[in-house]
Amino acid sequence: MNINLFKMALDKLEPHHWAYFEEIASTFLAAEFANLRTMASASGDGGRDSELFNNEDDAIVAFQYSITDRWQGKIKQTVERLNESFPDVRVLIYVTNKIIGAKADALRTQMMEHNIHIDIRDRNWFIERANQKPANEGAAELLIDRIARPYLAGEQIISTKSSSLTSEEAKAAFLYLGLQWQDDIRAKGLTKLCYDALVLYY
Numbered sequence: 001m002n003i004n005l006f007k008m009a010l011d012k013l014e015p016h017h018w019a020y021f022e023e024i025a026s027t028f029l030a031a032e033f034a035n036l037r038t039m040a041s042a043s044g045d046g047g048r049d050s051e052l053f054n055n056e057d058d059a060i061v062a063f064q065y066s067i068t069d070r071w072q073g074k075i076k077q078t079v080e081r082l083n084e085s086f087p088d089v090r091v092l093i094y095v096t097n098k099i100i101g102a103k104a105d106a107l108r109t110q111m112m113e114h115n116i117h118i119d120i121r122d123r124n125w126f127i128e129r130a131n132q133k134p135a136n137e138g139a140a141e142l143l144i145d146r147i148a149r150p151y152l153a154g155e156q157i158i159s160t161k162s163s164s165l166t167s168e169e170a171k172a173a174f175l176y177l178g179l180q181w182q183d184d185i186r187a188k189g190l191t192k193l194c195y196d197a198l199v200l201y202y
Helices: 003-011 015-029 071-085 101-112 123-129 134-154 167-186 190-201
Strands: 036-044 047-055 058-066 091-096 117-121
Touching: 003 123, 003 134, 015 058, 015 091, 015 117, 015 123, 015 134, 058 071, 071 091, 071 101, 101 117, 117 123
Parallel strands: 058 091, 091 117
Antiparallel strands: 036 047, 047 058
16 A cells, blocks of 8 residues: 555545545554444534443543544544533544644643643544555555546646657557567577677578
8 A cells, every 4th residue: 555645645635525535533442442333413614523321331532533624623622522511531543644743732731621641643643554454555545546546647746647648659559569579589688689680691
């Protein structure tokens, strides 16, 4: 799998690609949490960009998948909703295609005041696990096919049409294939074949 194409696929996700992101996030999380179920859904940012789940084996853990750029506000809103609707939740695992990393440290500390620990799985989390399991690699390849390759084709970075040969190129290719065929049937290399031709000529 081309990891750079996978990075591009994650970067190019749009709000209307929500179902694709939910599919790949669920696949990558399955190794840790086998029994995810939907708690509630929310719409915003021009499309369905987040959904809440929890783990049937551990009711204090909630998950949110989101592809919004405004991740800080989204996390704050989610924590408020959890405190109101699911007060037993103590851990929010925020799964996103964005790069967040240490930028969330201050927010984590702030949310601890609401008795909820924030665990962020960002783009780097996906990249680090893309080749760990066949299921992950398959999901990553599928996202590449759905997002990255159509984008590259649309930008004409990847050509979808083969270029035709000019007349001179076609003649050269024909000559090369003829020589290659002669090599195969006579078990001789091109140098030996040329030498034999010169000997016969003189």
